[in-house]
Amino acid sequence: MYELEQLKDLLNTIDKTGISCFEIRDEKGQRLLIKKETAAPATVIREVQPAQNAAAQASQQAEAPKVEVQKDDGVQSVTAPMVGVFYAAPSPDAPPYVSVGSVVKKGDVICIIEAMKLMNEITATQSGTIKEICVQNGDIVEFGQPLFKIL
Secondary structure, X not given: OOOHHHHHHHHXXXXXXXXXXXXXXXXXXXXXEEEOOOOOOOEEEEEOOOOOOHHHHHHHHHOXXXXXXXXXXXXXXXXXXXXXXXXXXXXXXXXXXXXXXXXXXXXXXXXXXXXXXXXXXXXXXXXXXXXXXXXXXXXXXXXXXXXXXXX
């Protein structure tokens, strides 16, 4: 457990330096992550080991990232809701979730974007057929970048 004075000293030190992210782990395996955002004061996030944090992880995974949709002649572009690494399959040796010509239903998982070591499932925004896959497996994607075109 971290003392309040230790946390205040850490926050002041980080605020005075160019450090934007700082992480410490104690002997119990608890992690303290401090991030400094440009327009806001430093944020303190305390995480407990995964075994003790199963309920929190389940609720975090349940919150699906919002996916932007761009319409064009009946074709919808599913865009990246965040910056991260695009994965077409759940694991390197597994087949991709979808390929060109695949028929999907609204809510079907169509890819994964890894952001900050979290795997975020991206789902189809409408039922239809995959007309184009706009990125390659392992590509870094930007927020709003088109991933798929669904007709």
